[in-house]
Amino acid sequence: MEGYNFWADLLDTVRSTADWVKALWLVTWSVFWLGVVALVLRYWLALARYTAPPTGRPANDDNDEVARFRRVFGGRG
Numbered sequence: 552m553e554g555y556n557f558w559a560d561l562l563d564t565v566r567s568t569a570d571w572v573k574a575l576w577l578v579t580w581s582v583f584w585l586g587v588v589a590l591v592l593r594y595w596l597a598l599a600r601y602t603a604p605p606t607g608r609p610a611n612d613d614n615d616e617v618a619r620f621r622r623v624f625g626g627r628g
Contacts, residue, residue: 597623 565573601620 593623 597620600623601616
């Protein structure tokens with residue numbers, strides 16, 4: 552008996568699906584990973600802004616860490 556090859560079976564299954572399913576699969580994963588990257592970058596930028604050292608300029612909305620944190624995270628915090 553021949554051994555079962557998972558990758559060959561998966562490739563055969565993918566090749567036999569309809570073209571619109573393949574296109575939908577590519578779009579779905581692309582949008583998912585772009586969303587993950589966007590969320591991570593937004594978090595990193597907010598963290599960098601929130602934890603930035605003071606600049607010595609007069610206090611206003613741009614230098615107020617709490618106001619910046621609320622603006623970046625949409626009013627939470």
